[in-house]
Amino acid sequence: MExxxxxxxxxxxxxxxxxxxxxDALLLFETMRGLVRPDHIVFVSVLSACSHAGLIDEGWRYFNSMTSEHGIMPRTEHHACMVDLLGRAGKLQEAKEFIEKMPITPDSSVWGSLLGACRIHRNAKLAEITAKELFRLDPTNSGRYVLLSNIFSSVGKGKEADKVKGLMRRKGVKRNDGFTVIEVKNRVYKFLVGDKTKPQSSQIYVELEKLMARIKQEGYVPDTNFALHDVEEEMKERSLAMHSEKLAIVFGLMNSAPGSVIRIHKNLRVCGDCHNATKYISKVTKREIVVRDSRRFHHFMDGLCSCGDYW
Known part of the structure; x- marks a missing residue:
């Protein structure tokens, strides 16, 4: 660029x-600083990059430098990035204390970052406290209720999970369905969980069953924490196999040239079980699979993900 x-x-x-x-993001920022004066938007990108890569010390340094070196007062979005950074790293109590000491009133994005961290680390106690703040600030956001319900389910608190679902119904909050999109031969296909409306549906499920068997031989174990809690274990595994991400990937494998890249887009955060399964799928099929979810990109290749399982 000129x-x-x-x-x-x-x-x-x-x-x-x-x-x-x-x-790479931080190296680019350091180069930029010598040429252009950074603003508050750039710092959101920098702090977010630190969060996705687990760069805690660097995150603190850049956050503090906003006021000390650049005269920029951190806004809500910068605080949300710091909560996300601390929470992802498992420093949940530190993240909570950071929120309590904020010089500005925390909004739903700040508390939402903490709730997301509670899901990663399965901290139901802190999640319940956090969710109460979110239900007050953002009562119609279905994602908050679903996240809390999933956290309860993941730690074996089925009754508490059902109470959250009941609260959703009483408030008239409707859950946003997860879906995955894939483009094949200039056509876009949208998959829902258990979708059987697409072309080649019967063949998709045949190939899916074969693929699940192959990756199990490689060491894949279904994580039933990401399945419905009130069904039998066998049904949990079956429901996991029908997640929209897996259906879209199989459809892509069936309809693309060997060795080509599979690219899918999930409207929500990618499921933890699907993330693990996709690593194995990339290994057994020798394909690169790129997954874009609501937060970031994941590049799967040879059984590994670019995120290093830190997401």
């Missing part, structure tokens, strides 16, 4: 962060 504006720098930094290349 001229690199603040927008172009910020976009590249954000892109590196979303793909898990946190160190």
């Amino acid at each position: 001229e690199r504006s603040l927008v172009s720098w910020s976009t590249m930094i954000s892109g590196y962060g979303m793909h898990g290349r946190g160190t």
Whole structure:
């Protein structure tokens, strides 16, 4: 580019962060600082990159430098990034104390970051406290209720999970369905969980069963914490296999050239079991699989993910 504006720098930094290349994002920011004065938007990209890569010390350094070096007062979104950074790293109590000491009133994005961290680390006690704040601030956001319900389910608290679902019904909050999109031969296909409406549906399930058997031989074990809690174990495994991510990947494998990249887009955060399964699928099929979810990109290749399982 003949001229690199603040927008172009910020976009590249954000892109590196979303793909898990946190160190590259920070190197680019350091280069940018010598040429363009950073603004509050760039710092959101920088702190987000630190969060996705688990760069805690660097995150604190850049957060503190906003006021000390650049005269920029951190806004709500910067605080949310710091809560996300601390929470992902398992520093949940530190994240909670950070919120309590905020000089501005925390909004739903800040508390939402903490609830997401509670899901990662299965901290039901803190999740319940956090969710109460979210239900007060953002009472119609179905994702908050679903997340709390899933946290309860993952730690064996089925009754508490059912209470959250009951609360949703009483408040008239409708759950947003998860779906996965894939483009094949210039056509876009949208898959829901258990979808049987697409072309080749019967063949998809035949190939899916074969693929699940192959990755189990490689060491894949279904994580039934991500299945409905009130069904039998065998049904849990079956429901996991029918998640939209897996259906879209199989459809892509069936309808693309050997060795080509499979690209899918999930509207929600990718399921933990699907994340693990996709690593094995990339290994047994020798395909690169790129998954974009609501938070970031995951590049799967040879049984590994670009996120390093830190997401």
